[in-house]
Each structure stands twice: as structure tokens, then as C-alpha cells.
Amino acid sequence: MSNKIVLKRLYNLILPYRYKFLFAMIAAVVVAGLSATQAWMVKPLLDKIFFEKNSYYLTLLPFALIALFAVKGFFYGLNSYLLEKIGQTVIRDMRTRVFDHIHQQSLSFFHKTPTGELISRVISDINYMQGAISSVVVGLLRDLLQGIFLLIVIFSMNWRLALLSLVFIPAAAVPIIYFGKAFRRVSTRMQEETAEVSNIMHESITGAPVVKAFTMEQFESQRFSSKVQQLFNTMMEKARYRCVQHPLMEVIGGIGMALIIWFGGREVIAGNSTPGTFFAFLASVLMIYEPIKGVSKINATIQQGLAAAVRVFSLLDQEPSILTKEDALELPPFQREIVLKDLEFSYDSNAHVLKNINLTVPAGEILAIVGPSGSGKSTLTSLIPRFFDIEKGSLLIDDLDIRDVTLESLRKQIAIVTQQTILFNDTISNNIAYGSPECSEEELRSAADAAHALGFIEELPDGFETIIGESGVKLSGGERQRLSIARAILKNAPILVLDEATSSLDTESEREVQKALENLMKDRTTLVIAHRLSTIKNADRIIVIKDGMIVEEGTHDDLLQRNGEYETLYNMQFQD
Ligand SMILES: Nc1ncnc2c1ncn2[C@@H]1O[C@H](COP(=O)(O)OP(=O)(O)O)[C@@H](O)[C@H]1O
Ligand SMILES: [Mg+2]
Structure with missing residues (x-):
């Protein structure tokens, strides 16, 4: 499943909540705009108060700042709450949908899918999916908007310096993409291993009487701990990526900053720029840098969520092998006879379990x-309620083929x-x-x-x-x-x-x-x-x-x- 398809399907999940989403986005725009204003305010702060010693600005600015933080805080809270609610709603509906879908499956599905695996899909994979939805919409969009507004601020102040500070943005993109792929790979493995751990849990707990009777506690413990060890290794691999990624981003940011101080300082010394502009600029760049770091951090969560989404969607894509036909009839109350005609059946289409069955059972x-x-006795009786579909021949109840009724x-x-x-x-x-x-x-x-x-x-x-x-x-x-x-x-x-x-x-x-x-x-x-x-x-x-x-x-x-x-x-x- 390509990223594009997964994202599109996630998007479709959010679609019913688009009005809530729109509100959240408006709040995000306000937050991003106010952040840019904060950076921009550094300029009058320095130029008017420190250099011109203007007391009017000294009384005004602190109040303006408090008001700014309060309003920004309110919209920040609103944005987070709305997006969290959308994420949680999607996940609640998703859990029910997956559960219902599992119960739509035929018995053969349950024969081949371990219970722990299904439990881990419904509980842990869907949890990770929620992480992806919330962080994509909570973090990513807000950070992106904030970045764009701040860019507007820095370009309006000094476009040459602004261009310079952008040099490190492509440099930052490289590790983000590289680590993103690594996180995706490791997350898929981690989720598979989590499912295996939960399978062993489920099997050994439901089998506790046999474990005890055959004194296999130690064997089970070893089986479990070796799987847990595998999971541990995978988790540590992920941790290593995370631990390298973060400092790397810091260093890239540091280089960008050093360039700005050097060129910006020269401009101030040469008299082309005021110190206020310079510091406002530096503050803006620092603030741009925060969302970029944020993106690299939440990228892990997103990749993990996408990996989980692939697993959940592929479960949802499994069509039940036994379904009511679209134009199926209601089977009227049974009256005359059950007829099995030239019936053949096998569980896995090679070894026949039932052959050449002809049988009429009158009411x-x-x-x-x-x-x-x-x-094949149990198999024969399990065909009547259509737990499995027959391969050849027919099974009629009162002359109606059971595949033609609901x-x-x-x-x-x-x-x-x-x-x-x-x-x-x-x-x-x-x-x-x-x-x-x-x-x-x-x-x-x-x-x-x-x-x-x-x-x-x-x-x-x-x-x-x-x-x-x-x-x-x-x-x-x-x-x-x-x-x-x-x-x-x-x-x-x-x-x-x-x-x-x-x-x-x-x-x-x-x-x-x-x-x-x-x-x-x-x-x-x-x-x-x-x-x-x-x-x-x-x-x-x-x-x-x-x-x-x-x-x-x-x-x-x-x-x-x-x-x-x-x-x-x-x-x-x-x-x-
Ligand atoms: N879910 C299944 N998947 C594959 N093979 C099965 C399954 N259930 C039963 N079988 C096989 O089908 C054959 C008939 O089983 P069954 O109908 O349960 O026998 P009986 O009830 O007469 O003892 C056996 O050989 C068994 O191994
Ligand atoms: Mg039997």
C-alpha cells in the first residue's frame, strides 16, 4: 500500500468531521499568526526601548505581550482539543468497524488468524493510528503554518538574510526523509512482534491448565522472553535512530544560526540594519527552527501510525469469504426436506474431506x-448452516440453495x-x-x-x-x-x-x-x-x-x- 493511498484513506476517515476540522484550522492560523507577531515584536522592543529609550513603548509592550500570549494560548488550546477530539472519534469508530468486520468473517478466517494478532490490531495498531492522525493534523499543519508566517516576517525584514537562513532547510529535509523511512521499517517490525507477543500471551494463558499439567512454565517463559527480547531489540533500534536524529538536527540548526549571526552582524556593523531588526530576525529564525525540529520529531509517530494504518486497512480489505448474496431471499420456515446433491468439500482445496455425498433428510x-x-461427520453438519461453502454439488433446503438465502x-x-x-x-x-x-x-x-x-x-x-x-x-x-x-x-x-x-x-x-x-x-x-x-x-x-x-x-x-x-x-x- 503506497503512502498516497494510506494518506487518502486516513483523509477519508477525517472527512465527516471537516467542519470541526475547519474550526481547528482557523485556530491554528491564529496561533501561527500570533507567533509571527511575537517574533516581529522583538524589533520595536529593542529599537524603541533599548536604543531610543522610549517610555511609551515601555508601558505598552509588556501589556501587549501578555494579551498576545493569552489569546495565543486560548487558540492553541482550542486547536489541540478539537484535533484530539477528531482523532479520538476516528479511532473509536475504527475500533468498532474493525471488530464488526472481524465478526463478518467466515470461520475459516478464525482458523487461520491467531487471536493475539487480532487483539493487537484492534488495541495497539489502532492506537498508533490515532497518534498519526493527531500528530499529522495537530502538529504538522500548525507547525507548517507557523513556519510560513515566520518566513513572511523574515522576508519582509531582510530578504538577503532570509534567503541565507533558508539554506539549512533543505539540509534539514535530508535526515527527516532518511529517518522517516527507517522509522517506518522498524515500526512495521515492531508491530508484528507486538502481535506475536500477544499471541503467546493469549495461548499460554488460555492453555494454563495444560502448561501446569505438563510443567511447561519454564518453556513458556523462554518462548515469551525470547519474543520480548526481539521486541526489545527492535525498540532499541528505533531509539538509536531517534537519538541520532535529534542531535543531528540541532547541529544543522546551529550551522544555520552561525551563518545568520555572521552575515547579520556584518550588516549591523556596516550600518545597513538596526540591532532591533537583527534580533527580531534571529528570534524568527529560532522560531522557524522549532517547527522544523518538531516535524522531525513527530515524523517517527507519523511513520509508526502509517505502518499501523497499513495493517488495519489490510485487515479491513479482507473480504469475508462467506457472505449473503445481494439478491438473497429470506429462507421461509423449514417444511419439507434438506437435500445434499453430489456434494464435495475440502478445507484447503487439495485433500477432499467429503466426496460424492448424496443425502435427503425429510422434515x-x-x-x-x-x-x-x-x-468427516462434523464437517458434514457444519455445511448446513454454511459455516463453510461447498466446493461442488449443492445443498438445498426446501428446494432453495443455501447460497441463495440470507x-x-x-x-x-x-x-x-x-x-x-x-x-x-x-x-x-x-x-x-x-x-x-x-x-x-x-x-x-x-x-x-x-x-x-x-x-x-x-x-x-x-x-x-x-x-x-x-x-x-x-x-x-x-x-x-x-x-x-x-x-x-x-x-x-x-x-x-x-x-x-x-x-x-x-x-x-x-x-x-x-x-x-x-x-x-x-x-x-x-x-x-x-x-x-x-x-x-x-x-x-x-x-x-x-x-x-x-x-x-x-x-x-x-x-x-x-x-x-x-x-x-x-x-x-x-x-x-
Ligand atoms: N478447520 C479445518 N481445517 C482443515 N482441516 C480440517 C478442519 N477441521 C477438520 N479438518 C479435517 O477434516 C477431516 C474431518 O474432520 P471432522 O469432520 O471433524 O471429523 P469427525 O467429526 O468425523 O471426527 C479430518 O481429517 C480433519 O483433519
Ligand atoms: Mg467431530
């Missing part, structure tokens, strides 16, 4: 899916309970009502009851208001699973997917939840990936998947008589 059926682990209307009709329970660090009631925020207390209770969760919930000190910790760590696996089941019951969707939904339950509670699930399945269409005989016996039909293909199909008794794959599985897995 109201309970279909059990069995097969060895890794055969994602929302499709996913509303499907409730899923998986083996991995996903819960939030919130109250039990909010976890159950997740996705059904408008449910009544009565409905919530009866869903919990149907999932056989009411018993343990009521024994908790705060009942439904108990906060269950990150991912529900304060609950047992079985309790967590029952909350997920309650959540699915509450969603009340016509299509139900149970992916080893009762795998973390003990036999006793499984039997109870099984009853709940049977009630749940009654008026629904259910695809159940089963690992227990009781579930399978309940099914209307069983399909056996092996190596991504449907190899057998029928009822339990049919399949047993065939002495095929099912019988082998039955003998190994399903004997109660």
Missing part, C-alpha cells in the same frame, strides 16, 4: 451419523450443540438466553429444566445469576454441556444438529439429558452425530461415513444384518 426425521473419528434467515433455523461447549464469562441466564435475548424468565427456566440443568443451577449460590467464568471454567464439563443444550432448546429452531452433544456427560446425567433431547427432537429435524447406542437406536435412519463418503445407510437392525462397516463400528464403539 421430522432423526438422522444419526456414525463413522470413525476424522471421517445467512441470518438460514442460521436462525438451525440450533447446534457441539462437543466443545462455548460459553461466555457472564451469568447463567445470559448464557442460556444467548441468541434469544427476548425470552421470558419462564421460558428460560423451562429450557433449563428440559436440559436437566435446573437442578445444579438452583444449587449454585446465585442461581441463574451466577457468573460462570471465562468459557464457563467454574462449571463441570457436563454442566457446561447442559447449558449449551438449554441454549439450543431455547432457540427453538426447526433443524437441530447434535455433534456428540452428550459426550461429556456421565451415564447417569446422559440418560436424563437423553430424555430431554428426545423431547427436543420430537417436532424437529435432527442430525445427530452419535457415539452411544441409545441415541442411534432412537434414530429413524443411520448413515455411516468413512473417509468422507457415505458407505452404508439404513436402520440399526438392517445395518447389523449387513455385516459391514456398521457392524464393525458397533462392535467397537456402541456396545453399552
